[in-house]
Amino acid sequence: MNRTVSPLLHDYKPAKDPKGKSIRPIQWFAVGLGLPLLGVALVLSVKSTPVDHPSKSVAAAGANAELRPIGSQIASEPVLILADDHDAGGAVHEFHPPLFPSPSEFDSIHLTVRSGDTLDRLFRKNQLDLGHLAMITRLPEAGARLRMLRPGDELEIEHDNGKLVRLYRKLDLTSALVVSRNDDGFKAEVIDRPIEIHRRRAYGRIDSSLFESANSAGLSDKLIMNLAGIFAWDVDFVLDIRTGDDYFILYEEIYQDGKYVTDGEIVAAEFNNNGRTFQAIRFADKGGRSDYYTPDGRSVRKAFVRAPVDFSRISSSFNPRRRHPVLNTIRAHKGVDYAAPSGTPIKAAGDGKVVFRGVSGGYGNAVILQHGGNITTLYAHMSKFSATAKIGQRIKQGQIIGYVGSTGLATAAHLHYEYRLNGVHRNPRTVELPQADPINEAYKEDFLAAVQPILDDLLQYKRTQIATASL
Numbered sequence: 001m002n003r004t005v006s007p008l009l010h011d012y013k014p015a016k017d018p019k020g021k022s023i024r025p026i027q028w029f030a031v032g033l034g035l036p037l038l039g040v041a042l043v044l045s046v047k048s049t050p051v052d053h054p055s056k057s058v059a060a061a062g063a064n065a066e067l068r069p070i071g072s073q074i075a076s077e078p079v080l081i082l083a084d085d086h087d088a089g090g091a092v093h094e095f096h097p098p099l100f101p102s103p104s105e106f107d108s109i110h111l112t113v114r115s116g117d118t119l120d121r122l123f124r125k126n127q128l129d130l131g132h133l134a135m136i137t138r139l140p141e142a143g144a145r146l147r148m149l150r151p152g153d154e155l156e157i158e159h160d161n162g163k164l165v166r167l168y169r170k171l172d173l174t175s176a177l178v179v180s181r182n183d184d185g186f187k188a189e190v191i192d193r194p195i196e197i198h199r200r201r202a203y204g205r206i207d208s209s210l211f212e213s214a215n216s217a218g219l220s221d222k223l224i225m226n227l228a229g230i231f232a233w234d235v236d237f238v239l240d241i242r243t244g245d246d247y248f249i250l251y252e253e254i255y256q257d258g259k260y261v262t263d264g265e266i267v268a269a270e271f272n273n274n275g276r277t278f279q280a281i282r283f284a285d286k287g288g289r290s291d292y293y294t295p296d297g298r299s300v301r302k303a304f305v306r307a308p309v310d311f312s313r314i315s316s317s318f319n320p321r322r323r324h325p326v327l328n329t330i331r332a333h334k335g336v337d338y339a340a341p342s343g344t345p346i347k348a349a350g351d352g353k354v355v356f357r358g359v360s361g362g363y364g365n366a367v368i369l370q371h372g373g374n375i376t377t378l379y380a381h382m383s384k385f386s387a388t389a390k391i392g393q394r395i396k397q398g399q400i401i402g403y404v405g406s407t408g409l410a411t412a413a414h415l416h417y418e419y420r421l422n423g424v425h426r427n428p429r430t431v432e433l434p435q436a437d438p439i440n441e442a443y444k445e446d447f448l449a450a451v452q453p454i455l456d457d458l459l460q461y462k463r464t465q466i467a468t469a470s471l
Protein backbone atom coordinates (compact mmCIF):
# COMPACT_ATOMS: atom_id res chain seq x y z
CA MET A 1 0.00 0.00 0.00
CA ASN A 2 1.58 3.29 -0.99
CA ARG A 3 0.30 5.45 1.78
CA THR A 4 1.99 8.61 2.80
CA VAL A 5 1.87 9.51 6.44
CA SER A 6 -1.57 8.64 7.67
CA PRO A 7 -3.85 11.65 7.39
CA LEU A 8 -5.33 10.40 10.60
CA LEU A 9 -2.43 11.88 12.51
CA HIS A 10 -2.03 11.78 16.19
CA ASP A 11 -4.70 14.29 16.08
CA TYR A 12 -5.74 15.05 19.58
CA LYS A 13 -3.27 13.80 22.11
CA PRO A 14 -0.11 11.80 22.54
CA ALA A 15 -0.53 8.08 22.87
CA LYS A 16 -1.22 7.28 26.42
CA ASP A 17 0.94 5.06 28.48
CA PRO A 18 -1.03 2.06 29.69
CA LYS A 19 1.13 1.86 32.80
CA GLY A 20 -0.23 5.21 33.86
CA LYS A 21 2.94 7.23 33.60
CA SER A 22 2.09 10.82 33.01
CA ILE A 23 1.90 12.13 29.49
CA ARG A 24 5.02 14.03 28.59
CA PRO A 25 4.07 17.50 27.41
CA ILE A 26 6.17 19.29 24.87
CA GLN A 27 5.06 22.60 26.14
CA TRP A 28 2.67 23.60 28.88
CA PHE A 29 0.26 26.28 28.02
CA ALA A 30 -1.95 27.92 30.57
CA VAL A 31 -5.35 28.94 29.29
CA GLY A 32 -7.04 31.55 31.36
CA LEU A 33 -9.48 33.96 29.79
CA GLY A 34 -12.89 32.70 28.90
CA LEU A 35 -12.14 29.09 29.68
CA PRO A 36 -13.25 28.65 33.25
CA LEU A 37 -13.66 24.91 32.95
CA LEU A 38 -10.17 24.43 31.80
CA GLY A 39 -7.21 24.16 34.06
CA VAL A 40 -4.34 23.44 31.83
CA ALA A 41 -4.11 22.67 28.19
CA LEU A 42 -1.40 20.84 26.40
CA VAL A 43 -0.09 22.33 23.23
CA LEU A 44 1.63 20.36 20.58
CA SER A 45 2.64 21.50 17.17
CA VAL A 46 1.17 19.52 14.31
CA LYS A 47 2.69 19.14 10.90
CA SER A 48 0.42 19.56 7.95
CA THR A 49 0.02 16.33 6.04
CA PRO A 50 -1.19 15.61 2.53
CA VAL A 51 -4.65 14.14 2.36
CA ASP A 52 -5.92 11.64 -0.16
CA HIS A 53 -9.19 13.37 -0.87
CA PRO A 54 -8.85 17.10 -0.42
CA SER A 55 -12.20 17.63 -2.12
CA LYS A 56 -13.99 16.20 0.85
CA SER A 57 -13.75 18.80 3.54
CA VAL A 58 -14.54 16.52 6.44
CA ALA A 59 -11.95 14.02 5.33
CA ALA A 60 -9.41 16.77 5.08
CA ALA A 61 -10.01 17.76 8.67
CA GLY A 62 -7.71 15.00 9.81
CA ALA A 63 -4.78 16.74 8.19
CA ASN A 64 -4.58 19.44 10.78
CA ALA A 65 -6.65 18.41 13.65
CA GLU A 66 -6.97 19.92 17.04
CA LEU A 67 -8.83 19.43 20.21
CA ARG A 68 -10.57 22.38 21.75
CA PRO A 69 -12.23 23.05 25.02
CA ILE A 70 -15.92 23.78 25.19
CA GLY A 71 -16.67 27.36 24.35
CA SER A 72 -13.43 28.08 22.58
CA GLN A 73 -13.91 30.32 19.59
CA ILE A 74 -10.31 30.35 18.52
CA ALA A 75 -9.99 28.32 15.40
CA SER A 76 -6.96 29.23 13.43
CA GLU A 77 -3.54 28.80 14.98
CA PRO A 78 -1.82 25.58 13.99
CA VAL A 79 -1.65 24.00 17.39
CA LEU A 80 -3.11 20.95 18.96
CA ILE A 81 -4.77 21.59 22.26
CA LEU A 82 -5.41 18.78 24.62
CA ALA A 83 -8.24 19.81 26.84
CA ASP A 84 -8.80 18.31 30.21
CA ASP A 85 -12.18 19.74 31.01
CA HIS A 86 -14.30 18.15 33.65
CA ASP A 87 -17.52 16.55 32.64
CA ALA A 88 -20.36 18.79 31.68
CA GLY A 89 -22.58 17.40 34.39
CA GLY A 90 -20.90 19.83 36.73
CA ALA A 91 -19.60 17.15 39.07
CA VAL A 92 -16.44 18.17 40.84
CA HIS A 93 -13.93 15.39 41.15
CA GLU A 94 -11.42 16.01 43.85
CA PHE A 95 -7.87 14.93 43.57
CA HIS A 96 -6.96 12.17 45.97
CA PRO A 97 -3.34 11.62 46.86
CA PRO A 98 -1.88 8.10 46.88
CA LEU A 99 -2.96 6.05 49.83
CA PHE A 100 0.46 5.75 51.37
CA PRO A 101 2.07 9.12 51.37
CA SER A 102 5.80 8.83 51.18
CA PRO A 103 8.26 9.06 52.75
CA SER A 104 6.95 6.76 55.44
CA GLU A 105 8.78 5.87 58.62
CA PHE A 106 8.24 2.20 57.69
CA ASP A 107 9.56 0.01 54.90
CA SER A 108 7.14 -0.70 52.13
CA ILE A 109 6.93 -3.57 49.67
CA HIS A 110 4.98 -3.65 46.47
CA LEU A 111 4.02 -7.23 45.55
CA THR A 112 2.65 -8.49 42.26
CA VAL A 113 0.95 -11.87 42.54
CA ARG A 114 2.24 -14.51 40.15
CA SER A 115 0.76 -17.83 39.20
CA GLY A 116 0.93 -20.23 42.16
CA ASP A 117 1.50 -17.51 44.74
CA THR A 118 -0.34 -17.62 48.03
CA LEU A 119 -0.28 -14.98 50.71
CA ASP A 120 1.61 -17.44 52.91
CA ARG A 121 4.29 -17.87 50.27
CA LEU A 122 4.55 -14.11 49.67
CA PHE A 123 4.90 -13.45 53.39
CA ARG A 124 7.61 -16.11 53.76
CA LYS A 125 9.52 -14.85 50.73
CA ASN A 126 9.58 -11.34 52.15
CA GLN A 127 10.33 -12.37 55.74
CA LEU A 128 7.06 -10.96 57.01
CA ASP A 129 5.55 -12.10 60.28
CA LEU A 130 3.44 -15.24 59.70
CA GLY A 131 1.68 -14.78 63.03
CA HIS A 132 0.44 -11.44 61.74
CA LEU A 133 -0.73 -13.09 58.54
CA ALA A 134 -2.76 -15.58 60.59
CA MET A 135 -4.27 -12.68 62.56
CA ILE A 136 -5.33 -10.63 59.54
CA THR A 137 -6.83 -13.55 57.63
CA ARG A 138 -9.08 -14.19 60.66
CA LEU A 139 -10.59 -10.71 60.35
CA PRO A 140 -14.07 -11.09 58.84
CA GLU A 141 -13.62 -8.13 56.46
CA ALA A 142 -10.22 -9.32 55.29
CA GLY A 143 -10.19 -13.11 55.22
CA ALA A 144 -12.02 -13.91 52.01
CA ARG A 145 -10.72 -10.78 50.31
CA LEU A 146 -7.13 -11.83 50.94
CA ARG A 147 -7.40 -15.53 50.20
CA MET A 148 -8.64 -15.00 46.64
CA LEU A 149 -5.43 -13.96 44.90
CA ARG A 150 -5.17 -13.91 41.14
CA PRO A 151 -2.04 -13.50 39.05
CA GLY A 152 -1.48 -9.82 38.40
CA ASP A 153 -3.12 -8.69 41.63
CA GLU A 154 -1.09 -6.15 43.53
CA LEU A 155 -0.53 -5.68 47.23
CA GLU A 156 1.21 -2.92 49.09
CA ILE A 157 2.60 -3.74 52.47
CA GLU A 158 4.21 -1.53 55.08
CA HIS A 159 6.24 -3.25 57.74
CA ASP A 160 8.60 -2.60 60.59
CA ASN A 161 11.37 -5.20 60.44
CA GLY A 162 8.90 -7.79 59.15
CA LYS A 163 6.15 -6.80 61.59
CA LEU A 164 3.09 -5.93 59.56
CA VAL A 165 1.99 -2.29 59.89
CA ARG A 166 -0.40 -1.91 57.01
CA LEU A 167 -1.61 -3.86 53.99
CA TYR A 168 -3.43 -2.42 51.01
CA ARG A 169 -5.19 -4.33 48.29
CA LYS A 170 -7.16 -2.87 45.40
CA LEU A 171 -10.45 -4.77 45.09
CA ASP A 172 -11.94 -3.14 42.04
CA LEU A 173 -11.89 0.22 40.32
CA THR A 174 -13.60 2.05 43.17
CA SER A 175 -12.75 0.12 46.33
CA ALA A 176 -9.77 -1.23 48.24
CA LEU A 177 -9.10 -3.25 51.36
CA VAL A 178 -6.93 -1.66 54.02
CA VAL A 179 -5.66 -3.67 56.97
CA SER A 180 -3.82 -1.67 59.58
CA ARG A 181 -2.30 -2.30 62.96
CA ASN A 182 -3.97 -0.83 66.04
CA ASP A 183 -3.73 -1.33 69.79
CA ASP A 184 -5.76 -4.56 69.82
CA GLY A 185 -4.08 -6.17 66.85
CA PHE A 186 -5.35 -5.38 63.36
CA LYS A 187 -8.42 -3.86 61.82
CA ALA A 188 -9.61 -4.22 58.28
CA GLU A 189 -11.86 -1.94 56.28
CA VAL A 190 -13.01 -1.52 52.74
CA ILE A 191 -12.46 2.02 51.53
CA ASP A 192 -13.78 3.91 48.53
CA ARG A 193 -11.32 4.91 45.88
CA PRO A 194 -12.87 7.90 44.15
CA ILE A 195 -12.39 8.34 40.44
CA GLU A 196 -12.15 11.47 38.38
CA ILE A 197 -13.86 11.60 35.03
CA HIS A 198 -12.36 13.74 32.30
CA ARG A 199 -14.15 14.41 29.09
CA ARG A 200 -12.20 14.15 25.87
CA ARG A 201 -12.76 14.61 22.19
CA ALA A 202 -11.34 12.56 19.40
CA TYR A 203 -11.39 12.57 15.65
CA GLY A 204 -10.38 9.75 13.38
CA ARG A 205 -10.34 9.31 9.66
CA ILE A 206 -10.28 5.87 8.13
CA ASP A 207 -7.48 5.28 5.70
CA SER A 208 -7.24 1.51 5.72
CA SER A 209 -9.18 0.11 8.65
CA LEU A 210 -11.13 1.29 11.65
CA PHE A 211 -8.56 -0.19 14.00
CA GLU A 212 -5.65 1.38 12.22
CA SER A 213 -7.39 4.75 12.33
CA ALA A 214 -7.89 4.30 16.04
CA ASN A 215 -4.27 3.36 16.60
CA SER A 216 -3.11 6.35 14.61
CA ALA A 217 -5.32 8.61 16.67
CA GLY A 218 -4.04 7.07 19.91
CA LEU A 219 -7.46 5.65 20.80
CA SER A 220 -7.76 2.45 22.78
CA ASP A 221 -9.19 -0.74 21.31
CA LYS A 222 -11.85 -0.61 24.00
CA LEU A 223 -12.99 2.82 22.86
CA ILE A 224 -13.10 1.89 19.20
CA MET A 225 -14.98 -1.34 19.94
CA ASN A 226 -17.50 0.68 21.90
CA LEU A 227 -17.83 3.08 18.98
CA ALA A 228 -18.42 0.18 16.59
CA GLY A 229 -20.86 -1.32 19.07
CA ILE A 230 -22.94 1.87 19.10
CA PHE A 231 -23.30 1.96 15.33
CA ALA A 232 -23.37 -1.81 14.70
CA TRP A 233 -27.08 -1.68 13.83
CA ASP A 234 -26.56 0.83 11.02
CA VAL A 235 -23.05 0.18 9.80
CA ASP A 236 -21.63 -3.13 8.70
CA PHE A 237 -18.10 -2.66 10.00
CA VAL A 238 -16.77 -5.48 7.84
CA LEU A 239 -18.15 -4.49 4.45
CA ASP A 240 -19.41 -0.90 4.63
CA ILE A 241 -16.25 0.89 5.72
CA ARG A 242 -14.68 3.15 3.09
CA THR A 243 -11.49 5.18 2.86
CA GLY A 244 -12.42 8.69 3.94
CA ASP A 245 -15.02 7.62 6.49
CA ASP A 246 -14.50 9.54 9.68
CA TYR A 247 -15.79 9.90 13.21
CA PHE A 248 -15.99 12.40 16.02
CA ILE A 249 -16.23 11.16 19.58
CA LEU A 250 -16.88 12.79 22.94
CA TYR A 251 -15.89 10.32 25.59
CA GLU A 252 -14.83 9.96 29.18
CA GLU A 253 -11.53 8.93 30.62
CA ILE A 254 -11.31 7.62 34.15
CA TYR A 255 -8.50 8.82 36.34
CA GLN A 256 -7.58 7.81 39.83
CA ASP A 257 -4.93 9.37 42.03
CA GLY A 258 -4.14 11.63 39.12
CA LYS A 259 -3.37 8.75 36.78
CA TYR A 260 -5.21 7.51 33.72
CA VAL A 261 -6.92 4.19 34.49
CA THR A 262 -9.20 3.36 31.59
CA ASP A 263 -11.57 4.81 29.05
CA GLY A 264 -15.10 5.36 30.27
CA GLU A 265 -18.31 5.78 28.33
CA ILE A 266 -18.72 7.39 24.96
CA VAL A 267 -20.93 10.42 25.60
CA ALA A 268 -21.75 11.16 21.99
CA ALA A 269 -20.41 10.21 18.60
CA GLU A 270 -20.84 10.86 14.93
CA PHE A 271 -19.86 8.35 12.30
CA ASN A 272 -19.69 9.36 8.65
CA ASN A 273 -19.84 6.34 6.42
CA ASN A 274 -19.82 6.52 2.63
CA GLY A 275 -21.98 9.65 2.49
CA ARG A 276 -24.23 8.66 5.38
CA THR A 277 -24.08 10.36 8.77
CA PHE A 278 -25.02 8.65 12.01
CA GLN A 279 -25.15 10.32 15.40
CA ALA A 280 -25.67 8.82 18.81
CA ILE A 281 -25.93 10.32 22.27
CA ARG A 282 -25.84 8.43 25.52
CA PHE A 283 -28.72 9.10 27.86
CA ALA A 284 -29.40 7.71 31.32
CA ASP A 285 -33.05 8.09 32.27
CA LYS A 286 -34.37 8.49 35.81
CA GLY A 287 -35.38 4.85 35.71
CA GLY A 288 -31.68 3.94 35.68
CA ARG A 289 -31.61 2.77 32.08
CA SER A 290 -28.89 4.13 29.85
CA ASP A 291 -28.64 3.70 26.15
CA TYR A 292 -27.75 5.47 22.92
CA TYR A 293 -30.26 7.48 20.95
CA THR A 294 -30.35 9.58 17.82
CA PRO A 295 -30.69 13.34 18.42
CA ASP A 296 -34.46 13.07 17.99
CA GLY A 297 -34.79 10.29 20.54
CA ARG A 298 -34.94 7.15 18.43
CA SER A 299 -32.94 4.19 19.69
CA VAL A 300 -29.81 3.40 17.72
CA ARG A 301 -30.60 -0.25 18.31
CA LYS A 302 -32.51 -2.34 15.86
CA ALA A 303 -33.82 -5.84 16.00
CA PHE A 304 -30.90 -6.94 13.80
CA VAL A 305 -27.26 -5.98 13.49
CA ARG A 306 -25.81 -5.56 10.03
CA ALA A 307 -22.82 -7.84 10.39
CA PRO A 308 -23.23 -11.12 12.28
CA VAL A 309 -19.49 -11.72 12.64
CA ASP A 310 -17.01 -10.62 15.22
CA PHE A 311 -15.58 -7.94 13.00
CA SER A 312 -12.64 -7.17 15.26
CA ARG A 313 -11.13 -10.46 14.20
CA ILE A 314 -11.49 -9.48 10.56
CA SER A 315 -10.97 -5.79 10.23
CA SER A 316 -7.76 -5.64 12.20
CA SER A 317 -6.07 -6.89 9.04
CA PHE A 318 -8.68 -5.62 6.69
CA ASN A 319 -7.79 -3.60 3.61
CA PRO A 320 -10.72 -1.91 1.91
CA ARG A 321 -8.75 -1.52 -1.32
CA ARG A 322 -8.94 -5.25 -1.70
CA ARG A 323 -12.57 -5.42 -0.80
CA HIS A 324 -14.19 -5.49 -4.21
CA PRO A 325 -13.77 -9.19 -4.94
CA VAL A 326 -15.79 -9.80 -1.81
CA LEU A 327 -18.47 -7.32 -2.78
CA ASN A 328 -18.75 -8.79 -6.25
CA THR A 329 -19.74 -12.11 -4.83
CA ILE A 330 -22.82 -10.57 -3.24
CA ARG A 331 -24.60 -10.47 -6.57
CA ALA A 332 -23.84 -14.10 -7.23
CA HIS A 333 -26.19 -15.41 -4.61
CA LYS A 334 -28.85 -14.58 -2.09
CA GLY A 335 -26.75 -13.71 0.86
CA VAL A 336 -23.66 -11.91 1.99
CA ASP A 337 -20.26 -13.53 2.30
CA TYR A 338 -17.90 -12.44 5.02
CA ALA A 339 -14.38 -13.66 4.39
CA ALA A 340 -12.94 -14.32 7.82
CA PRO A 341 -10.34 -16.55 9.42
CA SER A 342 -11.61 -19.99 10.31
CA GLY A 343 -12.78 -19.98 13.92
CA THR A 344 -14.00 -16.36 13.93
CA PRO A 345 -17.11 -16.21 16.14
CA ILE A 346 -20.45 -15.88 14.38
CA LYS A 347 -23.08 -13.96 16.34
CA ALA A 348 -26.86 -14.07 16.14
CA ALA A 349 -28.01 -11.03 14.16
CA GLY A 350 -31.10 -10.71 16.34
CA ASP A 351 -33.01 -12.35 19.17
CA GLY A 352 -34.54 -15.60 17.99
CA LYS A 353 -34.87 -19.34 18.27
CA VAL A 354 -32.73 -22.04 16.66
CA VAL A 355 -34.92 -23.88 14.14
CA PHE A 356 -32.17 -25.66 12.25
CA ARG A 357 -28.73 -26.81 13.14
CA GLY A 358 -26.93 -29.40 11.05
CA VAL A 359 -25.46 -30.19 7.66
CA SER A 360 -27.42 -28.93 4.69
CA GLY A 361 -25.92 -29.65 1.23
CA GLY A 362 -23.78 -26.83 -0.11
CA TYR A 363 -24.33 -24.81 3.06
CA GLY A 364 -22.30 -27.31 5.05
CA ASN A 365 -22.75 -26.79 8.78
CA ALA A 366 -25.57 -24.29 9.04
CA VAL A 367 -27.80 -22.67 11.64
CA ILE A 368 -31.17 -21.06 10.95
CA LEU A 369 -32.73 -18.70 13.47
CA GLN A 370 -36.43 -17.82 13.56
CA HIS A 371 -37.09 -14.24 14.67
CA GLY A 372 -40.21 -12.20 15.29
CA GLY A 373 -42.03 -10.67 12.32
CA ASN A 374 -41.62 -13.85 10.26
CA ILE A 375 -37.94 -13.22 9.68
CA THR A 376 -35.35 -15.99 9.49
CA THR A 377 -31.58 -15.71 9.26
CA LEU A 378 -29.21 -18.39 8.03
CA TYR A 379 -25.52 -18.85 8.77
CA ALA A 380 -23.55 -21.32 6.63
CA HIS A 381 -20.16 -23.03 6.15
CA MET A 382 -19.49 -23.12 9.90
CA SER A 383 -16.45 -25.01 11.14
CA LYS A 384 -18.36 -25.84 14.30
CA PHE A 385 -21.47 -24.94 16.23
CA SER A 386 -21.65 -23.24 19.56
CA ALA A 387 -22.71 -25.68 22.26
CA THR A 388 -25.58 -23.38 23.24
CA ALA A 389 -27.07 -23.14 19.75
CA LYS A 390 -29.26 -26.25 19.98
CA ILE A 391 -32.52 -26.70 18.15
CA GLY A 392 -35.35 -25.03 20.04
CA GLN A 393 -32.96 -22.89 22.05
CA ARG A 394 -33.69 -19.16 22.51
CA ILE A 395 -30.77 -17.02 21.41
CA LYS A 396 -30.03 -13.38 22.22
CA GLN A 397 -28.76 -10.88 19.69
CA GLY A 398 -24.96 -11.01 19.66
CA GLN A 399 -24.78 -14.47 21.22
CA ILE A 400 -22.20 -16.74 19.56
CA ILE A 401 -23.93 -19.49 17.59
CA GLY A 402 -20.95 -20.98 15.74
CA TYR A 403 -17.59 -20.35 14.13
CA VAL A 404 -16.49 -19.46 10.62
CA GLY A 405 -15.31 -22.38 8.48
CA SER A 406 -15.43 -23.73 4.94
CA THR A 407 -17.77 -26.72 5.19
CA GLY A 408 -20.09 -27.43 2.25
CA LEU A 409 -19.45 -25.67 -1.05
CA ALA A 410 -16.85 -23.17 0.00
CA THR A 411 -13.38 -22.69 -1.39
CA ALA A 412 -12.17 -20.59 1.54
CA ALA A 413 -13.26 -19.86 5.07
CA HIS A 414 -16.18 -17.44 5.14
CA LEU A 415 -19.58 -16.88 6.63
CA HIS A 416 -22.50 -17.01 4.22
CA TYR A 417 -25.37 -15.04 5.74
CA GLU A 418 -28.98 -14.85 4.53
CA TYR A 419 -31.96 -12.83 5.69
CA ARG A 420 -35.48 -13.86 4.73
CA LEU A 421 -38.70 -11.97 5.31
CA ASN A 422 -41.85 -14.08 4.87
CA GLY A 423 -39.68 -16.71 3.21
CA VAL A 424 -38.30 -14.29 0.61
CA HIS A 425 -34.61 -13.49 0.45
CA ARG A 426 -33.76 -9.88 1.16
CA ASN A 427 -30.37 -8.21 0.92
CA PRO A 428 -29.11 -8.24 4.53
CA ARG A 429 -26.98 -5.19 3.85
CA THR A 430 -29.78 -2.91 2.71
CA VAL A 431 -33.03 -4.37 4.06
CA GLU A 432 -34.90 -1.98 6.33
CA LEU A 433 -34.52 -3.36 9.83
CA PRO A 434 -37.22 -3.35 12.50
CA GLN A 435 -36.60 -0.50 14.98
CA ALA A 436 -36.10 -0.89 18.68
CA ASP A 437 -38.27 1.19 21.03
CA PRO A 438 -37.62 4.93 21.00
CA ILE A 439 -36.96 6.84 24.17
CA ASN A 440 -39.75 6.50 26.71
CA GLU A 441 -42.18 9.43 26.30
CA ALA A 442 -41.88 10.14 30.03
CA TYR A 443 -38.20 10.95 29.56
CA LYS A 444 -38.37 12.61 26.17
CA GLU A 445 -38.29 16.16 27.50
CA ASP A 446 -35.36 15.40 29.82
CA PHE A 447 -33.61 13.77 26.93
CA LEU A 448 -34.00 16.66 24.51
CA ALA A 449 -32.82 19.13 27.14
CA ALA A 450 -29.81 17.03 28.09
CA VAL A 451 -28.84 16.23 24.56
CA GLN A 452 -28.68 19.75 23.13
CA PRO A 453 -25.50 20.95 24.89
CA ILE A 454 -23.79 17.66 24.11
CA LEU A 455 -24.71 17.92 20.45
CA ASP A 456 -23.56 21.53 20.39
CA ASP A 457 -20.24 20.42 21.83
CA LEU A 458 -19.86 17.69 19.23
CA LEU A 459 -20.77 20.04 16.37
CA GLN A 460 -18.46 22.75 17.67
CA TYR A 461 -15.64 20.25 17.77
CA LYS A 462 -16.43 19.07 14.28
CA ARG A 463 -16.51 22.65 12.98
CA THR A 464 -13.09 23.41 14.40
CA GLN A 465 -11.74 20.30 12.71
CA ILE A 466 -13.15 21.33 9.39
CA ALA A 467 -12.17 25.00 9.77
CA THR A 468 -8.60 24.07 10.55
CA ALA A 469 -8.41 21.69 7.64
CA SER A 470 -9.61 24.26 5.12
CA LEU A 471 -6.96 26.85 6.04
Ligand SMILES: [Zn+2]
Binding pocket: 333, 335, 336, 337, 415, 416, 417
Ligand atom coordinates in the same frame (compact mmCIF):
# COMPACT_ATOMS: atom_id res chain seq x y z
ZN1 LIG B 1 -22.15 -17.25 0.10
